[in-house]
Amino acid sequence: MPVTGCLSPHLPLPQSQCERLDWHPPRLGERVRVIAWTCKCRVPLYELCEAGGQAFIRRAVHKGGRWKVQETSRWRSAEAHAMWTALLSGLAR
Numbered sequence: 001m002p003v004t005g006c007l008s009p010h011l012p013l014p015q016s017q018c019e020r021l022d023w024h025p026p027r028l029g030e031r032v033r034v035i036a037w038t039c040k041c042r043v044p045l046y047e048l049c050e051a052g053g054q055a056f057i058r059r060a061v062h063k064g065g066r067w068k069v070q071e072t073s074r075w076r077s078a079e080a081h082a083m084w085t086a087l088l089s090g091l092a093r
């Protein structure tokens, strides 16, 4: 087993029909559960999150020594999972 193997997915390049997601500043003071994430060896790092019965995707870029975090609008859980799949397929970004 390779010691440096990556367990989490790497995102492919966006496809030509890639959907542009809207990215907003993160809401603060919320209990967020992270359900899935992309590999930490790449930036941006994407996370599928749940909070208050809704779900969204979070994007983190390491910039100037700190993490800059943005997140999408809130969706119902099923929609967010579909969007996560699209993201991992290069169909949303």
Ligand SMILES: [Zn+2]
Residues within 6 Å of the ligand: 006, 007, 010, 039, 040, 041, 042
């Ligand atoms: Zn990796």
